[in-house]
Amino acid sequence: MRVEYINPFVESAYNVLKEVLSVEIVRGELYLKSTSMPVLGVAAIIGLAGDVEGRVLFDMSKATAIKIASAMLQSMEMEPIEELNDMGKATITELANMITGQAVTKLHNLGFKFDLTPPAIFTGDNMEIADTGVEALIVPMDLPFGKIEINVAIRERN
Amino acid sequence: MKTKQDFPSINQRKADGVGSDGNAYRVLIVDDSLFVTKQIGQILTSEGFEVVGTASNGQEGVDSYKELYPNVDLVTMDITMPKMDGVTALEKIMEFDKNARVIMISALGKQDLVKKSLMLGARNYIVKPLDRKKVLERIMMSLSK
């Protein structure tokens, strides 16, 4: 996977999380994962298509997802959630959509042409996301609500 | 019974969502995210707009517009959606009503997408994340065009 792909995701994640949640965010060290991986409990996934194929996965524990969704809802004067209900899931997928959208926009301006597909969300305690056969780069982000791992796997088409 | 006297007016400013004829602007919100639909709805209703419909994909958006027409003043249109994307839906709405007021609201800010939407007749293009001020400003700009 080309390194150029990853920075826009790191920057967008940082910017969007900061803007939407108004909290301090600490970027962790990037690392590679090559096999299929168990996820933390809640995973929002967005597909990429065009010059490349791949996907971006936003992985976090259920407790973190509930706290993040609640903070986003409360910033709009809406009720916080206690369980990861439909509104909670919609909130997390929209967060993933905003981060990926901003990253894809940045990449587009650098000359990489691709688009995103509507997000989906998976929850479960013992979930594994199937191996895409592509190495994934992980961007960990530490928030006061817990950790989000942004897992980016992109392969060029030829 | 409550009368108008029970609500002392703090300022006399006209709410943004009310037209010069005293009627609320009627809005159709098209977005596949329940969160965003609620967010936009909240911002608009707090300014006196009336949300007359919501749709969760482009096809549903086009169908709702045709059903509501002519009793709809404004459409907010997401781009990345299942079944039919927002740019295609914009094109179809403009074919049906060349005076339709459609505002794109997307997480994608790619130049070619913005250009294409404006060429097809969108009045404005708002890039997410959304905030109240940004949404209202752009919408008011589009209504006065």
Ligand SMILES: [Mg+2]
């Ligand atoms: Mg969408």
